[in-house]
Structures are given as structure tokens and as C-alpha cells.
Amino acid sequence: MNTLIDVKDLVLDYPKGPRFGPMSFSIAEKEAFGLVGESGAGKSTVALALMNVLKFKGGRKLKGKIERHCSAKEIAYVPQDPAAALDPLFTVGSQIRELGCSEVAILEALEKVKLPLTGMSLKSYPHELSGGMLQRLLIAMALVRRPKLLIADEPTSSLDVIHQAEIMKLFHAVRAEGISVLFITHHLPLAMDLCSRMAVLYEGKIVETGIPREIYEAPRHEFTRRLLEAVPVLEVA
Amino acid sequence: MKRGFLFGVAILFLGGLTLATAFADRVAPYDPNLENRAQALHPPTPLHFWDEKGEFHKRPFVYATQMGYEANMLRTYSQVLKKKCFLRRGRHAPLGVQAPGKLYILGTDSRGRDIFSRILYGARTSLSIGILGAFVSVAFGFLVGALAGYFGGWIDHLLMRVAEFFIMMPALYLLLALRGALPPTLDSFQVYLLIVLILSAIGWGGVARVIRGMVLSLRERDFVLAARVLGRRTPEILFRHILPHTYGYLAVIVSISIPGYIFGESFLSVLGLGIQEPAISWGNLLTESLSYSVVRFHPWVLFPGLFIFLTAFCLNIIGDALKASQSPEDKLKENV
Known part of the structure; x- marks a missing residue:
């Protein structure tokens, strides 16, 4: 299997404050890689660095190597908060067309996410759609450019469990199409459900890498154990 | 509701003013630089419907005025009651009065120009x-x-x-x-x-x-x-x-x-x-x-x-x- 992205000894330095890394991982073609960690562990920062849109302000420095074996156009991004990721001033339709893809490709992508946005609803504004619809829309917008890698940053954290399950189904479908997924989440079970390999991030460092089953059965790090313990088990009184 | 009303009034006023300004040569009763020294600092001309005898006229009119001076040498303008000048279309403007009356809607300045x-x-x-x-x-x-x-x-x-x-x-x-x-x-x-x-x-x-x-x-x-x-x-x-x-x-x-x-x-x-x-x-x-x-x-x-x-x-x-x-x-x- 070819490697799509190879991260070696990535370190992010802040002049005052935490230091992320060094972390190394790689994502292969047609693989779903999970990055699990608590808030502030540096998950989103890693995603931004991978897409080369990390801002260097206040003396923030990036060291190490990120090797991309695909072009920047072949990386798509699904953000955490779908409502914030769309410009509230423009209709959904005009923002899809801004991607510069053909109408056919757009309709096809919308079909894939089971979001039948016909002429009328393409004229609606982002605030007129529900969170679940928006997240589907953003996944469609990510897919429409036929990416090789889809980076999803907490794509379900603003959704209720029903919508979350639907969105997870979509990610399984994306994977089945042979698109690599970098799935960033704080919710361990979601990553275990989707990913073929995963890494656990704790205080800016990767503390554990492996296939989900191994990690589930024999967690090596204390933090992973705590994450596993925190997963609720349904007990009916 | 109230805001909408005020907004309407404001738009009407500004729209009217802008139009009147744009077509000032067709709306203004007088040439703005025309000096009528005999009628300097003339007060706004009142329009009348009833004449001095209490008779009603359908068409409003103004009285011609005559300048005089009072004790402190201030100009005064007295209406010449016999000279009724009826409102009519002006030569260039929609509003005018018959000669020798003058229609100073907002009075005149110190050089007798229509304000x-x-x-x-x-x-x-x-x-x-x-x-x-x-x-x-x-x-x-x-x-x-x-x-x-x-x-x-x-x-x-x-x-x-x-x-x-x-x-x-x-x-x-x-x-x-x-x-x-x-x-x-x-x-x-x-x-x-x-x-x-x-x-x-x-x-x-x-x-x-x-x-x-x-x-x-x-x-x-x-x-x-x-x-x-x-x-x-x-x-x-x-x-x-x-x-x-x-x-x-x-x-x-x-x-x-x-x-x-x-x-x-x-x-x-x-x-x-x-x-x-x-x-x-x-x-x-x-x-x-x-x-x-x-x-x-x-x-x-x-x-x-x-x-x-x-x-x-x-x-x-x-x-x-x-x-x-x-x-x-x-x-x-x-x-x-």
C-alpha cells in the first residue's frame, strides 16, 4: 500500500505555553486513520498543519517533516462545526458552485450523502438547514472534488446520536470507495468503529498507536485505559 | 410600525428635496441670484383665502407689499390691501403670483434674494x-x-x-x-x-x-x-x-x-x-x-x-x- 502522508517528528513550539510532539505517523491509501485525544491535545492543529494552512503567529514554530504524496487539491476537509464553516451571507448553492465542479458532480455528491438538495433548497442559506443536513452537505462538498484523503475534524461532535450514527455510516461509505480518512475525534468508540489504525494523543504526544482491537483489548497507556473506562455501558435499571 | 412611519417620512422628505434640488431651475420660484433691493429682508409672504372684506376666494392670493421704515430705522413691509395678486403657474416654476406681488415662501435675505x-x-x-x-x-x-x-x-x-x-x-x-x-x-x-x-x-x-x-x-x-x-x-x-x-x-x-x-x-x-x-x-x-x-x-x-x-x-x-x-x-x- 502506498503512503499518502508521512509525518516525521512533527513538533509545534509555542514561545510561551505547551509544546506539541514530537509525533510521527503515516496514513496509507484507502486507510482510515483515527486520531483520538482530549480537547487541547493538538488534534486540530495537526490537521491544519497537514493541509498547510497553519498560521504562524506569536512565534509559533513548526519543526519536523510532513511528506505529502498527493497534491493539496486531493486533500479535503470536513470541519467540526458545519454551521460556522459556511459563509452565512451566501446560499448553499452558490457556495457549492464555488468549488468549481460540474453540476453533475455536485448532484452526484449530494446523492452520495443522501441529501436531495433540489433547485429550491440550493437557494437556502446555511442557517435554514439543520446541523445534520449541514454536515452531510459539507461531506458532499468535500467529496465533490474527488479527494484522496478526507480529513474530518470532530465531524459529529455537534450532532445528536441519531445524526451521529447517520454521519458515521457515510464515513464508512466513503472508506468503501477507497478514499483515505483521517478521523479526528475525542470519542474513542467512534474511531474504533471506523478506523483500521489509530493513534492516541495525550498532552501533545502520541502515546499509543495500533489497530483498534489491540488497543481495546490491551491498552498500554494510562490515558487510553481511562478513555476506555469512560465509554458508557448501557445498564438499564 | 412607528419606525416604519418615520422611515417613510424621512425617505419622502429626502426624496422630495433631492428631486427639487435636481430640478431647481424648474422648481425655484426665482433666480437665486436675482437681487431685489427694494425688498431686502422681506418676511415670508403669507397666502390668503379671505380678503380684507372677509370675502372667500377659491384661489389663494398674496398682497403686494410696500417697504417703509419704523422708528428704529428697521424695514417694515406693509400689505397693500387693494393689490390682490392671485396664485398662478409661474413662467418657469410651478408656483408664482400675479405681478406686482411676490411669492417669497421663506422670505428674502439682506440683498433681496429669495431664500x-x-x-x-x-x-x-x-x-x-x-x-x-x-x-x-x-x-x-x-x-x-x-x-x-x-x-x-x-x-x-x-x-x-x-x-x-x-x-x-x-x-x-x-x-x-x-x-x-x-x-x-x-x-x-x-x-x-x-x-x-x-x-x-x-x-x-x-x-x-x-x-x-x-x-x-x-x-x-x-x-x-x-x-x-x-x-x-x-x-x-x-x-x-x-x-x-x-x-x-x-x-x-x-x-x-x-x-x-x-x-x-x-x-x-x-x-x-x-x-x-x-x-x-x-x-x-x-x-x-x-x-x-x-x-x-x-x-x-x-x-x-x-x-x-x-x-x-x-x-x-x-x-x-x-x-x-x-x-x-x-x-x-x-x-x-
């Missing part, structure tokens, strides 16, 4: 300076603010310190200093442009600061990040996803700041630093009222001031309405 006609012609200068000044300064402030906000760093630092310098300076002194620094012998069109420039130079700082703040927060929004992920270039992102969010504010600030520029022009002109005779502006119409004795006995020379006030008031109402239409609550209501 109403002069207000209409003066509005051409004053309104256009107001609008032009507001547009130039808002456009400049917008440009500076957008650059400072988007690029940040030393560009932001430099531009904002310059803006603060202009905000910090007391506007009045800056206005006088700028005017003083520029040559006094200019023709009226040059003076006109100069005033626009000076007024804009004073006004752009505040706009720049607000726009900078808006851009600063907008550029951190997720949809801007999304555009960057898509590989959009800086100007594209700036014009398509950041600046459109500031247009609502711009519309409000333009309508609210126009009165400031009209005041600025009036202020300079009253002091003799702005528009000079024979050109007419609301400001130099008010030079008449600098003398207390004139205002005391001939208060109608203050009418240009009333027009400045009404225009400013209406623009503020419109600005408020625009601002309200920007607020999220109203947008939500629209969408329900």
Missing part, C-alpha cells in the same frame, strides 16, 4: 458635498481597515497609528488647519473638491478602525479557513468571504455620516473658508445669520439651518432603520 430658491440651489452643493465626502472617507477607511485587518503585523500597526492620529486630533482644529494650509485663491469648483478632501481626511479613521476589527474577527472564522483549505488566494478570500460581511455596516455608516459632512461644509462656509459667493451652499446662506440683530428682527434667515437640521435628522432615521435591518433578530423574522 427658498437659494436653499434649493444651495442644496446642490451641500448635499453633494455630504454624500461625496461620506463616500470618499468611508471608501478610504474601508480600504485601510481591510488591509490592516487582513494582513495584521506591522502593516496593521502602521495604518492604525496613522488612523488614530486623525481620530485623536480635534476635528475642528484639523479642519481649520488643513484649510489654512491650502491656498486661499481657488475657484469655487476647486474649493468644492478641496472641502470634500479635507472632510474625508478627518472622517476615515473611525471607519478604518471598525472595519479592521470586523476583518480581524472574520478572518478567523471557519468559512475563511475552509476557503484557504480550498486553496483560494488572499484577494479572493478578502473580497468574497470577508468584506461582504462589512457592507451592512458601511451602508449604515455612510447614511449616518453624511450629516457630519454637511455640517463640516456649513461650518467652513459660515466662517468664510468654504464655498464663497456667488456660489451657493447652505453654509454660506447662514453667514447672513451671524449678526444677532439680523436674526433678532429677521428670523427667517435661519431657514437654511432648518433644512440642514431636517436633512441630518432624516438621514439619521434612515441610518437607524438600516442598522436595525442588519440585526439578526430582524433577519430571523424575515426567514420565519
Whole structure:
């Protein structure tokens, strides 16, 4: 299997404050890689660095190597908060067309996410759609450019469990199409459900890498154990 | 409901004024420069329906007047009761009266010129300076603010310190200093442009600061990040996803700041630093009222001031309405 992205000894330095890394991982073609960690562990920062849109302000420095074996156009991004990721001033339709893809490709992508946005609803504004619809829309917008890698940053954290399950189904479908997924989440079970390999991030460092089953059965790090313990088990009184 | 009513009245007033101003040569009853020395400082002419015998006339009329002097050598105008002059279509204007009567709607100034006609012609200068000044300064402030906000760093630092310098300076002194620094012998069109420039130079700082703040927060929004992920270039992102969010504010600030520029022009002109005779502006119409004795006995020379006030008031109402239409609550209501 070819490697799509190879991260070696990535370190992010802040002049005052935490230091992320060094972390190394790689994502292969047609693989779903999970990055699990608590808030502030540096998950989103890693995603931004991978897409080369990390801002260097206040003396923030990036060291190490990120090797991309695909072009920047072949990386798509699904953000955490779908409502914030769309410009509230423009209709959904005009923002899809801004991607510069053909109408056919757009309709096809919308079909894939089971979001039948016909002429009328393409004229609606982002605030007129529900969170679940928006997240589907953003996944469609990510897919429409036929990416090789889809980076999803907490794509379900603003959704209720029903919508979350639907969105997870979509990610399984994306994977089945042979698109690599970098799935960033704080919710361990979601990553275990989707990913073929995963890494656990704790205080800016990767503390554990492996296939989900191994990690589930024999967690090596204390933090992973705590994450596993925190997963609720349904007990009916 | 109430806001809507006021808004309608404001739009009507400003629309009417703008139309009357644009077609001043067809609306004004008299040539604004026509001097009728025998009727200097003539009070507004009253319209009558009943004559001295108590008889009703369907068509209103005015009495011809005759000038005299009272004990303190002040001019008085007495109506010559026998001379009824009925209202009729004027030769050029929709309103006129039969000779020898005169229809001075808002009276005359010290050289016997019709104040109403002069207000209409003066509005051409004053309104256009107001609008032009507001547009130039808002456009400049917008440009500076957008650059400072988007690029940040030393560009932001430099531009904002310059803006603060202009905000910090007391506007009045800056206005006088700028005017003083520029040559006094200019023709009226040059003076006109100069005033626009000076007024804009004073006004752009505040706009720049607000726009900078808006851009600063907008550029951190997720949809801007999304555009960057898509590989959009800086100007594209700036014009398509950041600046459109500031247009609502711009519309409000333009309508609210126009009165400031009209005041600025009036202020300079009253002091003799702005528009000079024979050109007419609301400001130099008010030079008449600098003398207390004139205002005391001939208060109608203050009418240009009333027009400045009404225009400013209406623009503020419109600005408020625009601002309200920007607020999220109203947008939500629209969408329900």
C-alpha cells in the first residue's frame, strides 16, 4: 500500500505555553486513520498543519517533516462545526458552485450523502438547514472534488446520536470507495468503529498507536485505559 | 410600525428635496441670484383665502407689499390691501403670483434674494458635498481597515497609528488647519473638491478602525479557513468571504455620516473658508445669520439651518432603520 502522508517528528513550539510532539505517523491509501485525544491535545492543529494552512503567529514554530504524496487539491476537509464553516451571507448553492465542479458532480455528491438538495433548497442559506443536513452537505462538498484523503475534524461532535450514527455510516461509505480518512475525534468508540489504525494523543504526544482491537483489548497507556473506562455501558435499571 | 412611519417620512422628505434640488431651475420660484433691493429682508409672504372684506376666494392670493421704515430705522413691509395678486403657474416654476406681488415662501435675505430658491440651489452643493465626502472617507477607511485587518503585523500597526492620529486630533482644529494650509485663491469648483478632501481626511479613521476589527474577527472564522483549505488566494478570500460581511455596516455608516459632512461644509462656509459667493451652499446662506440683530428682527434667515437640521435628522432615521435591518433578530423574522 502506498503512503499518502508521512509525518516525521512533527513538533509545534509555542514561545510561551505547551509544546506539541514530537509525533510521527503515516496514513496509507484507502486507510482510515483515527486520531483520538482530549480537547487541547493538538488534534486540530495537526490537521491544519497537514493541509498547510497553519498560521504562524506569536512565534509559533513548526519543526519536523510532513511528506505529502498527493497534491493539496486531493486533500479535503470536513470541519467540526458545519454551521460556522459556511459563509452565512451566501446560499448553499452558490457556495457549492464555488468549488468549481460540474453540476453533475455536485448532484452526484449530494446523492452520495443522501441529501436531495433540489433547485429550491440550493437557494437556502446555511442557517435554514439543520446541523445534520449541514454536515452531510459539507461531506458532499468535500467529496465533490474527488479527494484522496478526507480529513474530518470532530465531524459529529455537534450532532445528536441519531445524526451521529447517520454521519458515521457515510464515513464508512466513503472508506468503501477507497478514499483515505483521517478521523479526528475525542470519542474513542467512534474511531474504533471506523478506523483500521489509530493513534492516541495525550498532552501533545502520541502515546499509543495500533489497530483498534489491540488497543481495546490491551491498552498500554494510562490515558487510553481511562478513555476506555469512560465509554458508557448501557445498564438499564 | 412607528419606525416604519418615520422611515417613510424621512425617505419622502429626502426624496422630495433631492428631486427639487435636481430640478431647481424648474422648481425655484426665482433666480437665486436675482437681487431685489427694494425688498431686502422681506418676511415670508403669507397666502390668503379671505380678503380684507372677509370675502372667500377659491384661489389663494398674496398682497403686494410696500417697504417703509419704523422708528428704529428697521424695514417694515406693509400689505397693500387693494393689490390682490392671485396664485398662478409661474413662467418657469410651478408656483408664482400675479405681478406686482411676490411669492417669497421663506422670505428674502439682506440683498433681496429669495431664500427658498437659494436653499434649493444651495442644496446642490451641500448635499453633494455630504454624500461625496461620506463616500470618499468611508471608501478610504474601508480600504485601510481591510488591509490592516487582513494582513495584521506591522502593516496593521502602521495604518492604525496613522488612523488614530486623525481620530485623536480635534476635528475642528484639523479642519481649520488643513484649510489654512491650502491656498486661499481657488475657484469655487476647486474649493468644492478641496472641502470634500479635507472632510474625508478627518472622517476615515473611525471607519478604518471598525472595519479592521470586523476583518480581524472574520478572518478567523471557519468559512475563511475552509476557503484557504480550498486553496483560494488572499484577494479572493478578502473580497468574497470577508468584506461582504462589512457592507451592512458601511451602508449604515455612510447614511449616518453624511450629516457630519454637511455640517463640516456649513461650518467652513459660515466662517468664510468654504464655498464663497456667488456660489451657493447652505453654509454660506447662514453667514447672513451671524449678526444677532439680523436674526433678532429677521428670523427667517435661519431657514437654511432648518433644512440642514431636517436633512441630518432624516438621514439619521434612515441610518437607524438600516442598522436595525442588519440585526439578526430582524433577519430571523424575515426567514420565519
